[in-house]
Amino acid sequence: MNKEDAKKRIAELVERLNYYNKRYYVDNVSEISDYEFDRLMDELRHLEEAFPDLVFPDSPTQRVGSDLTKEFPTVRHRYPMLSLDNTYSEGELREFEQRIRRFLGLAATEPIEYVCELKIDGVSISLIYDSKGYLQRGVTRGNGVEGEDVTPNIKTIASIPLRIESREPLPAYVEIRGEVVLTKAQFQKLNEQRAMDGEPLFANPRNTAAGTLKLQDPQEVARRRLSCYTYFLLTEPAIVKSHWEALEQLAIWQLPVSPHARLCRNIDEVLSYVQEWEHKRHELPFETDGIVVKVNRYDWQEQLGTTAKSPRWAIAYKYKPEEAITTLEDVVFQVGRTGAVTPVAVLKPVQLSGTTVQRASLHNEDYIKKLDLHYGDWVRVEKSGEIIPQITAVEKHRRPADARPVLFPTHCPECGSPLKREPQEAAYFCPNAWECPPQIKGRIEHFAYRRAMNIEGLGERIIALLYDRGLVRNIADLYDLKAEDILQLEGFKERSTQNLLSAIEKSKQVPYPRVLYALGIRHVGETVAKVLAKHFPSIDALRKASKEELMQVPEIGEVIADSIRAFFQDPANVALIERLRRVGLQLEMPQEQHIQKNVLNGAVFVVSGTFSRFSREEIKDFIEQHGGVVKSSVSSKTDFLVVGEAPGASKLEKAEKLGVKIITEKELVNMCRQ
Incomplete structure (x- = not known):
């Protein structure tokens, strides 16, 4: 394919894939199968690798960067991101309207239009687009005056367009504000994964979304699948005259806008909206804790102005956290796979936010002591921002005289x-x-978990049966199981027995990074296991690594390093690994993938063009596995530009100008062999 044909096809693929992303992530409509979407994405990726100078800024391949972001620059907001005054009563909402009338000099009969929106419990973000419609920057609210530039992480959010499509010319300056959220369903998935990894559970979706935006690795941000809803538009020059028109314009530009916003003609309609959503909000896919009420007309907003902290033309009506009062019947102490003991309150069943609550989180011993919790106490249970209910207070005046304190075992x-x-x-x-x-x-x-060894059919019930029969006492015992062992288990026949044995045998082909994750070393989740496998290409190399060597690896701090050292200092773990080695598990990277840390010694590489031996991703991995660092663009810090067929002209020109050494694929391989 020549360059002109490639340019047309790339443009077509970018347009189609962005459309499918918008339909899926914004409209909740799947117009194409995952297989077909992946096929188109692969075609686009290969074309961009062949013609790197034709990569569009809004290409879906640009949503996840490959480099870690070491810091987030501080950016001053062009317009301050103010907070809102809060109210918890309908009477104060009416007082809010009276203040507006007095300030604007409006008669009691003159109508005031408001826009009501759900107050989504997420992280405020400012999105800056240029006059051509390309996303330039994503900045957190910060202190309202300055925020952090988290653009690489914002680009991973599929519902945020990398380019605004508009038939009309865009204003010179476009700023769109919104709320980044983690849906309840995705939050649940993340916590299920963390439970499998033996890691502490996230507390609530809002804090998890905030923490995710601050992660240093955009690829990990992408895996967490954040969402966004936009609610505010600032342009220079102005193109709308009211807030409702702004929401309509955002929808026209295909920005994600909550479908539940409403234009209200008076304060009575506002109060009706508030009452309607007090209970309906629990049915939403995201957390919300109130309603935002805004004067619709921009000219009135301008006249009303702001105080030092808040606009006078907007207010947040906050719902009181839903709570229930019930009695504490017991506390059970659960032991997880890492040995962590977690206290869980057993409650007399009570209705809360549309569900029956019988258990609540107690977190740890310090939390129990803070509550001064006793058996038989009347307790307040809350679900405010929490997926898992928790006890927030004790009604001590109702405590039975003979109540015993809850003591941690x-x-x-x-x-x-x-x-x-x-x-x-x-x-x-x-x-x-x-x-x-x-x-x-x-x-x-x-x-046996799918993301680890993926042993199909080996679930919690079967493992319990194997354990209770004394057939399995550790993971290595799985590989000693015979057909006659499994046939004695309840529900197993010839076929199901053979299926399980085949799944166990198949797991021997699982690659080393996943085996490392499957070992269940404390604090070593899936991502950390991949990082460790890149830097220590065999289980033996990892075992021999000192604490100092471990801490030199990105993402490995003192806690993880200590946990790894403790794991390998246990003779039982060493013996277990030797058993796994004997049955044939993959305990090292393939020979061609071994990391030879001292070969490239941290040299900075940029790659351009297509290669005969490697794909673009493979050559990047090859460089990193031999101790090099791969960057996407040539700079004064670049040591080598590796060129294949049809390299990007701009990269070649810049490398020559800066005196960067230009080498071929063959020369790179020879460097590593030396």
């Missing part, structure tokens, strides 16, 4: 071993990893 409730607590951690844990039943079964469940 000193010994494991499952195996009786004395519990331990690290100085810097809130949780107690059971150190008896090799004999504590829930830890053993939890580790096997984690090992």
Whole structure:
């Protein structure tokens, strides 16, 4: 394909894929199968690799960068991002209208239009687009005057267009504000994953969204699948005269706008909207804690102006957190696969936010002490911003005279071993990893998990049966199972037995990074396992690494390094790995992928063109595996430009101008062999 044909096809693919993304992430309509979407995306990616100077800024391939962002620059907002005054009563909403009338000198009979919107509980963001419609910058609210530039992370949010499509010329300056959120369903998925990894659960969607936007790795941000709803438009020159027109314009530009906003003709319609959503809000896919009420007309907004902190033309009506009062019947202490002991309150069933609540989170011993919790207490249970209900207060004046305080156990409730607590951690844990039943079964469940060894058919019930029959006591025992062992289990026949044995055998082909994740080393989740595998290409290399060597790896801090060292210092773990080695698990990277850290010694590379031995992604991996660093553009810090067929002219020209050494694919391979 020549360059002109490639340019046309790339433009067509970008347009089609962005359309499908918008339909899926904004309109909730799937117009194309995942297979067909992936096929088109692969075609686009290969064309862009062949013609790197034809990559469009709004290409869907540009949503996830490959480099870690070491810091977020501070940016001053062109217009301050003010906070809103709050109210919790309908009477104060009417007083809000009276203040507006007095300020504007309006008669009692003159109507005031308002726009009501759901107050989405997320993270405020400012999106700046240029006059050609391209997204230039995404900035957090920060302190309202300055925020952090998190553009690489914002680009991972599929519902935010990288380019505004408009039939009319765009204004010279376009700023769009919105709320970045994590849906309830996605929040639940993340916590299920963290539970499988033995990591602490996230508290609520809002805090998780905020933390995600501050992550250093855009690829991890992309995996968490944030969403966004826009609600505000600023342009120079102005192109709309009211807030309602602004929302309509955002929808025309295909920005994600909440479909639940409403234009209200008077304060009575506002109050009706507030009452309507007090309970309906629990049916929404995202968390919301109130209603935002704004004067519709921009000329009136301008006359009303702002105070030092808040606009006078807007107010937030906050719903009181939904709570219920019930009695504490018991506290159970659950032991997870990492040995962490988690207290859970058992409550007399009570209705809360449309569901029956029987259990609530108690977090840890410090939380129990703070509440001064006793068995039989009347307690307040809340779901404000929480997926998991939690006890927020105790009605101490109703406490029974003979109530006993809730004390955290000193010994494991499952195996009786004395519990331990690290100085810097809130949780107690059971150190008896090799004999504590829930830890053993939890580790096997984690090992068999789809994202780890992917042993189909080996779920919680089957693992419990294998454990109870004494057939499995650790993950290596799975590979010693025979047909006659499984046939004795309830519900197993010849075919189901063979299926399970085949799945166990197939798991021997799972690559080393996933095996490392499957081992269940504390604090080593899926992403950390991949990072470790790149820097320590075998389990033996990782085992020999010192704490200092581990901490030199990106994303590996002191806590993770200590956890890894502790794992390999346990003789039982070393013996387990040797058993896994003997049965044939992949405990090292393939020979051609081994990292040779001292070969390229941190040299900075840029690649351009197409190659005979590698794809673009493969050559980047090859460089990184041999200790090099890959960047997307040539700069004065670039050491080598690796060129294949049809390299980008701009990269070649800049490399020559800066004196960057230009090498071929063959020369790169020879460098690594030396």
